[in-house]
Amino acid sequence: MSEEPLLSEVLSEFAHTLVTDFPIQGILDHLVVRIVDVLPITAAGVTIIAPGVAPHYLAASNESALQFERLQTELGEGPCLEAFETGSAVAIADLRAETRFPRFTPRALEAGLAAVFTFPLRDGDERLGALDLYRDRTGRLNATAMKTAQTLADVAAAYLHNAQAREDLHDSVIRSREIALHDSLTGLPNRILLLERLDHAMLRSRRTNRLAAVLFVDLDQFKLVNDRYGHSVGDELLIAVAERLSSTLRPGDTVARMSGDEFVILCEDLDGHLLAGEIAARVGAAIAEPFTLSGHEIGISASVGIAFSGPGKQLSEHLIAEADTAMYQAKRRGGARHQIVNLQEQARSEHLVELERELDGAASRGELRTVYQPVVDIGDGRVTGVEALLRWDSPAQGVVPPSVLIPVAEKGGLITEIGQWVLEQACDDRHRWKHAESDVDQIAVSINVSAHQLMSAGYADNVAAVVAGANTDPTLVTLEMTESVFIHDAERALVVLNELKCLGVLLALDDFGTGYSSLSYLKRFPFDIVKIDQGFVFDMGHDPASFAIVSAIIDLAHTLGLQVVAEGVETVIQCADLASLGCDVCQGFYFARPMSADALAALFSQHAVNGSVFLPTLAIAS
Ligand code: C2E
Numbered sequence: 001m002s003e004e005p006l007l008s009e010v011l012s013e014f015a016h017t018l019v020t021d022f023p024i025q026g027i028l029d030h031l032v033v034r035i036v037d038v039l040p041i042t043a044a045g046v047t048i049i050a051p052g053v054a055p056h057y058l059a060a061s062n063e064s065a066l067q068f069e070r071l072q073t074e075l076g077e078g079p080c081l082e083a084f085e086t087g088s089a090v091a092i093a094d095l096r097a098e099t100r101f102p103r104f105t106p107r108a109l110e111a112g113l114a115a116v117f118t119f120p121l122r123d124g125d126e127r128l129g130a131l132d133l134y135r136d137r138t139g140r141l142n143a144t145a146m147k148t149a150q151t152l153a154d155v156a157a158a159y160l161h162n163a164q165a166r167e168d169l170h171d172s173v174i175r176s177r178e179i180a181l182h183d184s185l186t187g188l189p190n191r192i193l194l195l196e197r198l199d200h201a202m203l204r205s206r207r208t209n210r211l212a213a214v215l216f217v218d219l220d221q222f223k224l225v226n227d228r229y230g231h232s233v234g235d236e237l238l239i240a241v242a243e244r245l246s247s248t249l250r251p252g253d254t255v256a257r258m259s260g261d262e263f264v265i266l267c268e269d270l271d272g273h274l275l276a277g278e279i280a281a282r283v284g285a286a287i288a289e290p291f292t293l294s295g296h297e298i299g300i301s302a303s304v305g306i307a308f309s310g311p312g313k314q315l316s317e318h319l320i321a322e323a324d325t326a327m328y329q330a331k332r333r334g335g336a337r338h339q340i341v342n343l344q345e346q347a348r349s350e351h352l353v354e355l356e357r358e359l360d361g362a363a364s365r366g367e368l369r370t371v372y373q374p375v376v377d378i379g380d381g382r383v384t385g386v387e388a389l390l391r392w393d394s395p396a397q398g399v400v401p402p403s404v405l406i407p408v409a410e411k412g413g414l415i416t417e418i419g420q421w422v423l424e425q426a427c428d429d430r431h432r433w434k435h436a437e438s439d440v441d442q443i444a445v446s447i448n449v450s451a452h453q454l455m456s457a458g459y460a461d462n463v464a465a466v467v468a469g470a471n472t473d474p475t476l477v478t479l480e481m482t483e484s485v486f487i488h489d490a491e492r493a494l495v496v497l498n499e500l501k502c503l504g505v506l507l508a509l510d511d512f513g514t515g516y517s518s519l520s521y522l523k524r525f526p527f528d529i530v531k532i533d534q535g536f537v538f539d540m541g542h543d544p545a546s547f548a549i550v551s552a553i554i555d556l557a558h559t560l561g562l563q564v565v566a567e568g569v570e571t572v573i574q575c576a577d578l579a580s581l582g583c584d585v586c587q588g589f590y591f592a593r594p595m596s597a598d599a600l601a602a603l604f605s606q607h608a609v610n611g612s613v614f615l616p617t618l619a620i621a622s
């Protein structure tokens with residue numbers, strides 16, 4: 001076969017390597033074998049030479065080629081290096097006459113080499129190495145053969161260059177994938193990699209019927225470490241925690257960093273649910289060991305939430321969310337513990353989210369109403385005021401009590417709007433009693449205000465506008481609030497309370513005796529009324545300590561010039577006891593339950609005497 005068609009065949013084979021993922025080694029192995037078919041030679045080899053790296057042979061068509069390649073790289077001398085250095089082909093038709101390579105030539109001759117032709121592997125101005133053609137008999141290669149050889153060397157160089165670029169790209173893709181899948185601070189897998197592994201784990205768990213568990217780990221009070229020691233110590237702590245977590249786990253488990261101080265552990269092939277609890281306990285204990293970082297000894301704990309793969313758990317994201325919920329459940333119990341997801345509690349919190357959605361716009365849809373409970377003078381049963389209490393007639397849930405709806409409204413940012421509605425409604429209703437047949441004039445109305453509402457911007461201005469708009473005497477409006485208003489920002493609370501006082505409204509401290517019950521609040525803040533919590537009233541009858549506390553509160557409040565209201569009075573005995581302790585007014589089922597504005601108007605007209613309303617207080621007088 002002539003050289004021409006063979007050359008074109010070899011070239012097309014090389015072209016093919018471009019579109020396949022042919023590795024460098026494959027290209028060279030192919031080159032050296034095929035060139036022996038095309039040209040009148042006995043063997044061929046390739047040596048790669050790169051700056052700063054010792055030349056190394058990469059391919060040889062047979063044993064003898066291998067020997068000659070090795071010889072040149074070992075000696076650092078020979079026609080191949082010459083071709084590389086000069087960038088031109090070196091043709092030695094009779095090695096016996098060759099004097100340029102004093103160490104290579106005699107050993108090559110001895111090994112049977114008679115002629116050698118080498119061609120630089122050129123890539124533009126760069127050179128990658130040389131293609132060496134060996135022959136066991138002397139004689140030249142004709143001009144066509146020399147040209148063919150250089151063409152093949154050039155083509156091989158171009159493909160080598162391509163393959164090298166491809167390999168570099170591949171390496172850098174792998175490197176960037178590694179970076180994209182790992183957290184840069186701790187080196188742990190990140191959320192993306194975790195999700196990948198979790199998807200895989202869930203499929204496996206379905207196939208093998210063995211459990212996979214997700215442990216959501218959140219450091220307790222991590223922010224304090226940052227605040228106290230600075231962010232670099234915070235970072236050191238996260239790295240140290242990552243190391244401890246990794247060393248606590250079995251080799252097949254995954255620990256990933258989600259964000260900030262949140263880590264997630266994935267454990268597969270568990271034999272039972274208990275095992276996850278044991279792992280969580282180990283994790284908790286490992287983290288509880290103090291850390292020494294930058295000379296500081298730092299103690300920290302973690303809250304761990306656990307969720308399991310199982311029927312109906314299709315999505316990795318859901319499993320993480322469940323473990324996250326469980327972690328919050330652990331935190332709510334004070335942290336430094338682990339908790340398996342409690343689906344009932346989760347359902348409750350989902351229910352609250354649902355409620356929040358439904359509550360939005362409830363006032364404008366007419367679903368809210370207020371009921372009123374009379375507040376009665378303990379001496380003669382005269383109604384001195386009423387307390388407005390909120391009810392929500394939810395189309396989906398029925399009547400929702402304020403103990404449920406107020407926290408939902410606070411969380412959903414709806415409390416300001418709802419509180420405003422209650423205030424307006426109560427002022428309006430007050431007018432209806434005033435104009436009722438009984439003509440009762442001096443009935444005050446109490447409105448409960450939540451901490452969020454009180455602290456909201458412009459609250460006092462809103463109250464002023466509503467009270468003025470309803471043409472209500474501000475001294476007949478009482479705003480009730482609990483001690484929670486002082487907890488976050490007592491200074492601001494004081495400012496708002498003083499603004500309200502300036503309007504002329506009265507202020508009552510509600511549920512006194514629960515919460516912090518600090519007597520200093522009574523002194524520091526401009527209250528007019530203190531309402532003793534119904535729990536104390538309830539306990540008074542059977543607990544001498546409660547009796548003594550109620551007595552002390554009444555005395556102290558009077559000393560400070562405050563009026564005392566007792567809440568939750570249900571029995572005649574409680575009423576008599578409170579009267580004996582000097583309590584001023586009472587409120588409770590004993591006198592009247594909360595009722596609608598219409599029912600209240602009817603009650604007022606029934607019991608009105610000369611512009612006042614008296615409810616029966618049968619036993620008190622006796
Ligand atoms: P609170 O202000 O201490 O209201 C008294 C609660 O005790 C009312 O419950 C009332 O129905 C109940 N109660 C009255 N007398 C008795 C009694 O003799 N025995 C018993 N066992 N309970 C009695 P309600 O209406 O469920 O309100 C609960 C709490 O919700 C209120 O406690 C108040 O803190 C809050 N709240 C009610 N309406 C509103 C409102 O419009 N805005 C805000 N922010 N909170 C409100």
Ligand code: MG
Nearest residue numbers: 387448480510
């Ligand atoms: Mg109240």
Ligand code: MG
Nearest residue numbers: 510511531567
């Ligand atoms: Mg109360």
